[in-house]
Amino acid sequence: MEHTMSTPSALSIVVIGASGDLAVKKIFPALFALYCRKLLPESFTCHGFARSPMSDEQFRNLLKEHLTCRYTPGETACRQYMDVFLNRCFYTIGRYDSVDDYQNLKAAMEKHEPASMQVTRLFYFSIPPFLFGEVAKSLHAAKLSEDHPGKNACRIVVEKPFGRDRSSSDALTRELSRVFTEPQTYRIDHYLGKEVVQNLMVLRFANLIFEPLWNRNNIAHVHIYWSEDIGTEGRAGYFDKYGILRDVMQNHLLQMLALVAMEEPLNLNPESVRNEKVKVLRAISPVTLDDIVVGQYTAAEYQGKQHNGYLGEDGVPADSITPTYAAAVLKVHNRRWDGIPFLISAGKGLHDRKTEIHIAFRHVPANIFAASTSIPAANELLIRVQPDAGISLNIMTKVPGLRVALRETELNLSYAAAFTGEIPDAYESLLLDVIQGDKSLFIRADELEAAWDIFTPVLHDLESCTIPPQPYPFGGHGPKSALALAALHEITPL
Numbered sequence: 001m002e003h004t005m006s007t008p009s010a011l012s013i014v015v016i017g018a019s020g021d022l023a024v025k026k027i028f029p030a031l032f033a034l035y036c037r038k039l040l041p042e043s044f045t046c047h048g049f050a051r052s053p054m055s056d057e058q059f060r061n062l063l064k065e066h067l068t069c070r071y072t073p074g075e076t077a078c079r080q081y082m083d084v085f086l087n088r089c090f091y092t093i094g095r096y097d098s099v100d101d102y103q104n105l106k107a108a109m110e111k112h113e114p115a116s117m118q119v120t121r122l123f124y125f126s127i128p129p130f131l132f133g134e135v136a137k138s139l140h141a142a143k144l145s146e147d148h149p150g151k152n153a154c155r156i157v158v159e160k161p162f163g164r165d166r167s168s169s170d171a172l173t174r175e176l177s178r179v180f181t182e183p184q185t186y187r188i189d190h191y192l193g194k195e196v197v198q199n200l201m202v203l204r205f206a207n208l209i210f211e212p213l214w215n216r217n218n219i220a221h222v223h224i225y226w227s228e229d230i231g232t233e234g235r236a237g238y239f240d241k242y243g244i245l246r247d248v249m250q251n252h253l254l255q256m257l258a259l260v261a262m263e264e265p266l267n268l269n270p271e272s273v274r275n276e277k278v279k280v281l282r283a284i285s286p287v288t289l290d291d292i293v294v295g296q297y298t299a300a301e302y303q304g305k306q307h308n309g310y311l312g313e314d315g316v317p318a319d320s321i322t323p324t325y326a327a328a329v330l331k332v333h334n335r336r337w338d339g340i341p342f343l344i345s346a347g348k349g350l351h352d353r354k355t356e357i358h359i360a361f362r363h364v365p366a367n368i369f370a371a372s373t374s375i376p377a378a379n380e381l382l383i384r385v386q387p388d389a390g391i392s393l394n395i396m397t398k399v400p401g402l403r404v405a406l407r408e409t410e411l412n413l414s415y416a417a418a419f420t421g422e423i424p425d426a427y428e429s430l431l432l433d434v435i436q437g438d439k440s441l442f443i444r445a446d447e448l449e450a451a452w453d454i455f456t457p458v459l460h461d462l463e464s465c466t467i468p469p470q471p472y473p474f475g476g477h478g479p480k481s482a483l484a485l486a487a488l489h490e491i492t493p494l
């Protein structure tokens, strides 16, 4: 998004759960990237807070391993940037529920905060949600949570999963809201920071040609496809409690769907954008058991290597029915989309890793070329989120020659070919938004409620009826019944 908000004059960033993977591999490298691009204020410090005993020096060494020189090429320049950045990183050992430990953190922060400036204090909750309440309470007791106009402003960033269903999510929201106001709360979904996802609004609303076609009269279906060719990679303990529906579907895929299906916002004001997203999410009826297929990968050889099945991964109970794959058909009940299936599918342990949005247009009615060639293909707009970010449009073209023969060809925009320069990581973009106070790409409380309302009933049904997921071999295309679900809605599988 356009960063129209302002950068604070002084900034203290605290990462709670600073020794974890997310902090070390994503959050600190993103902060370093912002520093290299001169997007952090002159006066900033970063503080790690976690239980593992570590000195500042050890913490800096841990962070250093994952910092990259993308924006500061050249060994000497890069080293200088790293040294300055790391010297502004500090570590406080602390228990998450200990007010005394947060007092120590506060003292460490105040040591570096210029007394003469307004300081923005940003707390990134890089911890499991069951700790959110404790941490919020302790921050409050240590007097770190309040905004003091003219002196300091406080913001928190919280990561999904926000609960397991509508009621646990509401409980979490209530718990956090006892300490932090909605304007202070930034619920992050890192897919909204991905470059191509940010481009969805631009593609639709800054071009003339798509919007008149963007409706049930011209679009036959939409398929949002997400796949990974890896398993749970040491996160089975977390994953088994949530499953693919809560891990990526209810958030990442649904957010992309909202951006594809929503109406044009009044303007780019964060509230206007989020109003439209909420509106379209509320127009989606809750998924039922008839609209969904769930699967779980089994042991198989893939790319010359034997892979465990999900049930064979460390930390997964032998009788787990947690889905590692799901495909669901969503219906948007409004004038623009009535009757058009939105297929969203997501799986781990599949044959590729990609995220794509396929907009399948209808066939040309009474096509005059239908007689002279095999049935001309319908147009398709493909939005490639990752890898190989890009957009392509399939069109029918006459094959050069003396006969009339048609072939499907591609108008292809590849980001790598069209744009020079680094594509920022999603976390860089989103952290900058938090620092500047731009909430457009963060999930508002009512948006979260609407997203849970779509999936809560089916999650309860799947779990209370202990419906077993369909097995599929690791490295395959997912369960066969997903093909049947697609066929039922006349969707050609990818």
Ligand code: BG6
Pocket: 190, 228, 247, 248
């Ligand atoms: C996370 C999920 O939100 O997104 C992971 O918890 C998933 O299971 C990850 O692997 C994918 O993110 P990305 O940016 O690598 O596509």
